[in-house]
Amino acid sequence: MASADSDTQPTEAIPHAVKIIVAGGFGAGKTTLVSSVSEIAPLSTEEVMTEASYGVDDLGGVEEKTTTTVALDFGRITIGTDIVLYLFGTPGQDRFWFMWEELAAGALGAVVLADTRRLDTCFHAVDFFERKGVPFIVAVNRFEGSTEYSAEEVREALDVPENVPVVAADARERKSSKEVLVELVTHVLRSRQAAMSG
Amino acid sequence: MNAERQQPQEESTVALTRRAPAELAPPEGEEERFLRPFAVDAGVNTSRPDGPVEQLDMLSRVVAARTPGRYEWLRPERETILNHAERASTVVELTAELGLPLGQVRAIAAEMLAEGSLQRCGPTRSLGHSDLLHAVLVGLRSL
Numbered sequence: 001m002a003s004a005d006s007d008t009q010p011t012e013a014i015p016h017a018v019k020i021i022v023a024g025g026f027g028a029g030k031t032t033l034v035s036s037v038s039e040i041a042p043l044s045t046e047e048v049m050t051e052a053s054y055g056v057d058d059l060g061g062v063e064e065k066t067t068t069t070v071a072l073d074f075g076r077i078t079i080g081t082d083i084v085l086y087l088f089g090t091p092g093q094d095r096f097w098f099m100w101e102e103l104a105a106g107a108l109g110a111v112v113l114a115d116t117r118r119l120d121t122c123f124h125a126v127d128f129f130e131r132k133g134v135p136f137i138v139a140v141n142r143f144e145g146s147t148e149y150s151a152e153e154v155r156e157a158l159d160v161p162e163n164v165p166v167v168a169a170d171a172r173e174r175k176s177s178k179e180v181l182v183e184l185v186t187h188v189l190r191s192r193q194a195a196m197s198g
Numbered sequence: 199m200n201a202e203r204q205q206p207q208e209e210s211t212v213a214l215t216r217r218a219p220a221e222l223a224p225p226e227g228e229e230e231r232f233l234r235p236f237a238v239d240a241g242v243n244t245s246r247p248d249g250p251v252e253q254l255d256m257l258s259r260v261v262a263a264r265t266p267g268r269y270e271w272l273r274p275e276r277e278t279i280l281n282h283a284e285r286a287s288t289v290v291e292l293t294a295e296l297g298l299p300l301g302q303v304r305a306i307a308a309e310m311l312a313e314g315s316l317q318r319c320g321p322t323r324s325l326g327h328s329d330l331l332h333a334v335l336v337g338l339r340s341l
Contacts, residue, residue, distance in 0.1 A: 013322045014286050016330060017257040037341070043294035047301060072300070074290060079337030082323055083330065086257060086290070102256065108334070178341050185335045192328070 015084045020181065021103050021134070023090040024113030025121020029141045029171035030089035031073055033113060037177040038075025038087060045072050047099060070096045085181075090125070100128060109188045110136040111180055113171065116149045119157050126158055135188045139169040139180045163191070254289050254304045260316045261286040275306055276315070286319050 022030045034042050049068045070091045077085040091099050104110075112125045122138075129136040140154050149157075151166040160166065165187050170176040254260075262283040270277040275296055282295045293303040310316040325333065 012285060014259060014319050016321045016325060017259060017288055018330065018334060019257055043291065045290055045293040046299055048299040069299075074294075077338075077341070079334060082321070082325065083333055083337060085334065085338075086288070106255065106257070108331070178338060182335065182338050185331060185338060189328075189331050189335065192331070 013081045015078070015082050018083055018085050019103070019107045020085060020087050020184065021090060021107050021110035022087055022113060023100075023110055023122070023125035023129070023136075024141075025115060025118055025125075028113040028115040028118075028122065029143075030113055033111070033139075033141075033169075033171035033177045033180070034073060034075040034087045034089050036172060036174045037077060037181065039078060040076050042073040042075045042089075045074070046070060047072065049096075049098070070099055072099060097128075104128070104132045104134050107134055109184050110134050111184055112136055112138045113169075114138055114140045114154055114158065115143060116140060116154065117143060119154070123158070126160060135184075135191050137165040137167065137180070137184045137187050139167050139171075139183075142168065142170045163194075254308055254311075256290040256293075256300060256304075257288050259286045259288050259319050260292075260307055260311065261319050262315070263317045264315055275303075276310065279303075279307065279310065280315065283316060 022033055024030050031042060047070045049070060072091060073089045075087045077087070079085060088103055090096075090103060110125075110129050112122050112129065114122045126136070126138070128134075138154065138158060138160060140149070140151065151168065155164075155166045158166075165183055167180060167183050169180045260283055262280045264280070266277045266280045270280065275298065278296055279292055282292055287295075289304055289307055290300065292307065293300050296303055307316060311318060
């Protein structure tokens, strides 16, 4: 990655593409967070998944195949001429794990958005990033009508270790979303330094 | 999908199937899920004799190595890719531009790389991981 690519021929500067994942349960505010900090309206892409029976691809039974489209939205933040951040919201439903695998590969880190009204919906995300060794922080999204929980209560409920930051956020606010990202990158740097110093 | 389409090959099926690892496997009864090869490779022959096609990440950056040819409109996806990748573009941005599934765009782009219509490009200025993180942090703070 650090080596110069000899194939590069354009004269324009090619920035680093850095990936940050925004995960959380369905309706936790992932797209809202991405939209609030992205410099472009979030772009939408999709992946197609077929649910079908194994074996020979015969024509009989084709009518029983169902195709599921998984939507994947992403936003972009350009940082100087060297870096472009891509913020990916994970597909809401747990069953689209195959997209998570791909998203996690090479990601700088992840934000797990927690909705205190349905805290259990982000358990899977926490499990996944822990298992994959992707650094993450938890951002508790404020929803109107939700009971205020302290960061500690959320930490306990999610059973995340002490060193993982749990912060309050308002995904609708650009400033708040930006602070969440700053917190994540700070956490990644801190974990890295801790790992290097012993 | 005409008669000339190759039978799905074992290798390509393996390479293009995105299965969750065992511990994340979906609940029982859903194990049979897989990606239909033609939906992914758009008829592109991914089992070429000269080795596997290049693996493209969703954030791999490619740039057009040529302008669209006279008959490119016959293959509108390629025409769109060549036009859009006039400036280096990530695979995922091309996907959004084309409105096609990610896997399909990835396969087409890989084929175009193999035939020399596209070139992969890396960052102009290389940054170590730490420098990169610091630069991201400074950049985010100044947003």
